[in-house]
Structures are given as structure tokens and as C-alpha cells.
Amino acid sequence: MSEFQTRVLELVSIVPRGKVTTYKELAWAAGRPRAYRAMANALAKNPCPIKIPCHRVVRSDGKIGGYKLGMRQKVKLLVAEGIEIKGGKVDLARYLFRY
């Protein structure tokens, strides 16, 4: 597992319940501003399920984005944490976690 990957996982895991982060922000925090795509790819292959809450990562326009286990599950998890989703989007102004 690379430095990059562990860094990303680490960052995702510190996002508190009820908050979300975006792929872009995450890439920034990981020190690779433009590697968002590669980063998303890393999230997809990881043991996301129980270990890392990668469902707290949404797209920078507020849309949910993809999820290895299906975005149905992703939405459920988010809602369960008290995040309201309207029009298939989350209100970043309210739920975005700033590093």
C-alpha cells in the first residue's frame, strides 16, 4: 500500500459523523491537487466497507458520486448520520468538513 493511499484513507477516517468531504478537497489534503481521479480509484479498491467511511466523500458539486457497494447504500449511510439529501445532492455549505 502506497504512501498516497494510506494518506487518503487516513484523511477520510478523520471526517466526523454528520460531515462530508469532496474528492477535490481530499486530493488537496493528500498533497495531490490534481490527482482526484487517481485518488477516487484508490478509494474504490480499498476495504472501504467497515474500516474507512468513504461514503462521506461526495463530488464537489454536492452530488453523491459513486460507491463500490452501490450509491443506494451510500445514501442510506449518509442519511443515517443525519445528513439531508435533497435533489440527489448534499448541502456542502452546511455539511462540508474543512481540513
Next chain:
DNA sequence: CCTGGGGCAGCCG
């Protein structure tokens, strides 16, 4: 609203 092109770590042959 949709579209295309950019960008980059990982994985595989």
C-alpha cells in the same frame, strides 16, 4: 444541460 479533454496513481500484460 451535455460534452470533451485533462490528469494521475494502480494494476496488468
Next chain:
DNA sequence: ACGGCTGCCCCAG
């Protein structure tokens, strides 16, 4: 080691 392909994307047009 080397090149090509692939994605839980982003943004300008």
C-alpha cells in the same frame, strides 16, 4: 522496467 488502460472526477466551453 515500460506502456496502456481504467476510474466513486473536474471544469471550461
